Amino acid sequence: MTISFRFACGLLLLLGLPGTLRAQATLTPAQYQQDFDYFWTTVNDNYCYFDKKQTDWARVRELYGAQVAGVSTRAQFVRLLENALNELCDNHASLSTNLPDSRRLVPTGTDVWAQFEQGKPVVMAVRPGYGAERVGLRPGMEIVSINEVPVAQALPPLLGRTLKTVDAAARNLALNLALAGDHRTPRQLTVRAQGRLRVLYPDIPTAQLEQRDARSLLESRQLGTVCYIRINNSLGNNRLIAAFDSTLDALANTTGLILDLRDTPSGGNTTVARAILGRFLTQEQPYQRHEFPAEERQFGIRRSTLEIVSPRPRPYTRPLVVLVGHWTSSMGEGITIGLDAMRRATIMGTEMARLNGAITSFRLPNSTFGFNIPTERLYQVNGQPRENFVPAERIAPDPQGTTDTALDSALQRLHAPAKR
Known part of the structure; x- marks a missing residue:
């Protein structure tokens, strides 16, 4: 999932909370109308999950388009677009700005x-x-x-x-x-x-x-003969690559590894993901499949691609367990389905955030802030939708909150004799 302004497949723009509103010259009614028309048409032409939604997007244009004439401030327009985007019932669709009373992002801003x-x-x-x-x-x-x-x-x-x-x-x-x-x-x-x-x-x-996350990019420790690495919501930070490499190198002599992705709600980018995946491979393998519905709608030609991961130096070849949960999101989900498809890891935990597809970011011509919508469907290599993935070993959280049941289960598996 490479990140650029026009093409962002993770939630890199949403690391932390969306940006607050900035002062801007008042737009004319015609400019607000132009921005709304651009917003509605862009979603209509590019959003790739209408078939599984109950949203009447044509009705959205009628309902919210009628409100544009009453908009005279940026804040009013932001609220109008928030409400219109909410009609998709898709927590992978968002604005790149917010009001003080805007809803926090799910799952990034939830506990x-x-x-x-x-x-x-x-x-x-x-x-x-x-x-x-x-x-x-x-x-x-x-x-x-x-x-x-x-x-x-x-x-x-x-x-x-x-x-x-x-x-x-x-x-x-x-x-x-x-x-x-x-x-x-x-x-x-x-x-x-x-x-x-x-x-x-x-x-x-x-x-x-x-509060902005002030933790280190990752945490690591050795648990007996097992290595434990936890990613601290930093899959969109390219500095994680060097930090992950040096940590894995220092723990290379362990008998197994637990990779904890349970706190990666803000997504990330494909460069970081492929860097991590590449440390567990000895040959090239696909890790996820992309599908581009907008191109098929426009031209009638179906387009899909497989994204490939190449091995990187000093591969870690010992047994691997990946821990996932409801705050494993977007690029965290991509890493998980990749390791599962490569049969390189055992996945443990609960269902993940189930975010829909890969997002593209667009910018309004007059208001200048952006909005992000899923434009690519993402699949496991076997063709199953990424958002439907569940761990092979589902581990319920401790209702008392005193024990990390998933971590305990991972340690038991890695300390047990290998089963073939």
Whole structure:
């Protein structure tokens, strides 16, 4: 996934939170209309997942196009486009700017992942080291209300107004957007656990999700004879290549490696990904397949490609386990499906972020800020959609939050005799 302005297949533009608005000369109504038309047409012609969405994109033009005449400020226009883009119910589609009360990005700006189970909104995972974990939110708890608004009332404003039907994917995304909150309002979460209600304040005293990540690019340690490397949300930073190489070289004599990708929500770029993948290979292999629907729609000619990884010096050939979870996103997902396709690693953990495809970034001609939408479908080498991948060994998180069950399982596998 190479990164440029026009072509960005990861979430490199979204490392951390989107940029805040900057002062700009007021645009004319005609300029706002031109920008909206460019936005709508670009999405219409290039977005590659309409077939699995319930969105009536023609209705989006009618509904939001009618509101453009009332726009007189940049902030109003940003909010209009946020609402229009939200109609896709796709957390891999975003603006490159935001308002103070814009929703945080999912999964980059979240610390809790929930979904509906038998009609109830249930916490599935909690991001280690952030506010939700700190205040005691745990998997298995039921979300009752968010900022004193019952879940049933909090979701409709986040579901969009042009959906033909509200499917499970749209409901779950709306739930996670509601749990993420916005950039300025401290969250109050009321949960039910073991029949009792608890009120939790994950953003007090500090809204950790608003702070830039100051950690090192990666962390490593030796666990007995096993090497453990954790990537700290840095797959878009080319400096990670040298850091990863030197770390792996220093631990080359270990009997196995655990590569932890569970905190890579901001995506990255294909240069870093291929650098990491190349350290585990001794011959060239494909790691993912790309498909370009816009070209087929325009010309009737189907186009798809396989992306190849080449081996790099000093390959690590010992057994490898990759840990993944709900905050393994975009390029982290790409590395995972690549190692799985190459039969080079055992994948352990939960389902990943399930982001749709590869994104391209476009810029509005007058407002000048950008928007990002999936324009390429991504597949495993065997032809299965990347977003449908699940680990071969699914490891549920510890509901008490006291044990890293996935890491323990990985250590047990690498310390056990090899099975053929």
